[in-house]
Structures are given as structure tokens and as C-alpha cells.
Amino acid sequence: MNRERLYRAEGIVIRRSDFGEADRILTLFTRGQGKLRVLAKGIKKTKSRKSGHLELFIHAQLLIARGRSMDIVTQAEAIQVFLPLRSDLRRTAYAYYVAELIDKFTEEGTESPGLFELLLDTLKQLAENPQLETIAHYFELHLLDSLGYRPELYRCVNCGRPIEEGSFSASGGGLVGPECASVLGEYRPGRRISAGALAALRLLLASSYAICASLNPTPEERRDMETALSDTLAYLLEGELKSLSLLTALRRETLSASVESPQSLRVK
């Protein structure tokens, strides 16, 4: 094969779909080339050497050949396999959600090393740590930030006045103070956000992943954080995410469990 037709890519498998009897189309998010759709030939055959290196959410080094209609994976070697993301239902649901957000918010072939690092860090956290919900919120905030939609968490989006308490408007992109709640103009008034949830969001946006382990929000704060972020994402994407229904069901389950036995929430 002509060497110029081959290129290397370091990527994460964010989606897989069947293609014919033996092949799969993979959507990769790569460090140097952004999102790529590639064909993995023969990957569904049991003796395929590549298949174990190209499971969902795997971080791999790939050798890819340029094809006429679609590029083709010729070699794959896993760097990190993140096994818990495929064996533990709750972790799987979060990994699907994170991968779907990356897929929805990015175009093919647009390089974004910052997003690649964020995705890689997030999958590692989701595979290793128990604070899945907080990790997801950290990811959502930093995703929004790197896409240019950093939520305004300090000032009223309408008048600019610094505020400590108010509502969160998804269409306005952040906080709205009580003085502006009735004169919002183009923005829809948001829902009230508790001071604790606001403080937690500020901390997540300003910190590294290490902070997630120390946050321990109350059920009310958890609901407020979830509402503010999922409303913002739904507003920007103009629709629901496929992976969100499973995640919401899992969250409701843990929230109601924590109401029945409050101490269970404190267990880390």
C-alpha cells in the first residue's frame, strides 16, 4: 500500500454501527484530527485481531488508510481499555451520554485537542471514581466552556449586576437576578437555583477533576445542578439526547433511594 495514503491517529471510539455482515463504521474522536468516521473491516469476525482494540470508549492508537468514500482502519492498538465503562451499567450510561454530547457538538475533521483531553479525562474518571453525577456535571460545564457557551455564574445576564442568588435561564446562558426576572426581554425566565448548587457549579467550572471527590451536594442541589445544565444543553441542541432517558431513570432511582435512607447519600 502506498505510504502516503496511510496516517496515524490517536482516538477514542465514541460510536459504532454495523455495516454489512462483517464490518463496522466507527466514529472516533481523535487528538489531532477531531471527529472521524472510519470503516473497520472484518471487525465482527471472532478471529479479528483488531476487534478487542476497537470496543466502545476505548482509547487507541490507529493506522488509517485513506479510502475513496471512507477511510479504513488498518491497525489498532488499545492504549487504555476502560473496562468498567462496558461492564458496569451505571458507568456505561454515563459514558454513552458523554460520547453522545461530543458527537452532537462537533463536526467531522475539526481539530480540538482541548476537547480530546476533556473526553479522555472524563472517561478515565467515569471508569475509576464513584461520583458519576458530579463528573458528568464537570464534563458538561467544561464542554460548554470550550465550545464558547460558558454559562454566566456570577452576574445577571440581563443587567450585569453581580448576584449570589437568582434564577438560571438556559436561553439567556446563565444567571438572572430578581430585579430582571420580570423584564427579561429576549430571554425566557429560568428556574430558581439554590445558593449551594450555584456554589458547586462555580467550583466545578473553576477547578480540576480532583474537586469532584470533595463535593457532596444535597438532593435539592443535585436537582438544581441537573436542571440548569440539562436545560442549557437541550436549548443549544434543540432537542433531547438519546442517552439521557436512561441516565435520568438511573438518577431518579438514586435520588428516591437517598430520600428513603438519607445516610446512603453520604457514603462515598
Ligand SMILES: [Zn+2]
Ligand atoms: Zn439583572
